[in-house]
Amino acid sequence: MAKDGIHAVLMVFSVRTRFSQEEKAALRSLQTLFGSKILDYMIVVFTGGDDLEENDETLEEYLGRECPQPLKEVLTLCENRRVLFDNKTKDVLKGVEQVQELLSLVDRVIEKNGGRPYSDELFAEIQKGEMNFRDQQEEADSLKGRFSTQEISEFKEQMQRQYEDQLKRVTDMVEMKLKEATGNLERRLAEEQAARLRAEESAQSEQRKSNEEIRMLRESLEKARQELNKNGGCAIL
CATH class of the missing domain: 3.40.50.300 (P-loop containing nucleotide triphosphate hydrolases)
Structure with missing residues (x-):
């Protein structure tokens, strides 16, 4: 690293x-x-x-x-x-x-990668928090002997609040990325489901059309059979 x-x-x-x-x-x-x-x-x-x-x-x-x-x-x-x-x-x-x-x-x-290390917004925020905490820890250590125990304690409490704020920002960023990824996945699933529904509807439509054509052909054949029986000769379909 x-x-x-x-x-x-x-x-x-x-x-x-x-x-x-x-x-x-x-x-x-x-x-x-x-x-x-x-x-x-x-x-x-x-x-x-x-x-x-x-x-x-x-x-x-x-x-x-x-x-x-x-x-x-x-x-x-x-x-x-x-x-x-x-x-x-x-x-x-x-x-x-x-x-x-x-x-x-x-x-x-x-x-x-041309010698360029990986970095993004989330990593930069984590790194920033680590650097700030380290700097503040060094500053707290340097206060010993120059300030009272109460003052040092208050400074450390301030450090802790800042660290928690930094941690919350990182947590919010992680949640945002996860929410975005979840949203993208849900959209893809919805698109796939819609595509499947369209395919099913198209197949059902083709099936209805085929059934109708078969019905009409059967009616035509039945009509021809009746004509043939009636006339005792040939019938035109």
Whole structure:
């Protein structure tokens, strides 16, 4: 993480367990809060590589067998930037190689984004709150010995109120983003439902039209049969 933003985002999954609903929700929340641009900075980290090795299985084979559709989509969108780490290995060289592979992926992300760290309105607000709180904490520490305990206590109370205000702004921003995302989803669902209704109405209309044509054809055939029986000869349909 850089002072002015995030250079890389690591999403960590274990090959020991199935891809859970919580992990699926975490991916959706990440994109909802930070937008699809965050995928340009994402690296997927898998742990439990030594378990795969014990089963004589590669990560590619595991993903071909266990990879759910949401994770496949994420891997595709982040250009398949992924790395596998062992949990129990005592091979120091292997551990160093895995770290180097991760750092190489981070360098790829930085190069891809022109060295520009990820930043948006929400991140900037969070960062601003952290900086303000840190500055105020340093200022509070500098007051010791120069002001009374009561004055320092009042200053800290003021700091706490400012921090809570900052936290509320961040919370409001998160709620706004979630509300916007929910609204977009509801609109898409409504549009899809409307499209299905139109398709159903069109199908019903075609069915009614077909039924009417069949009815008219039957009436025509019945009329022709009656004419044929009546005249004992041919009838024109």
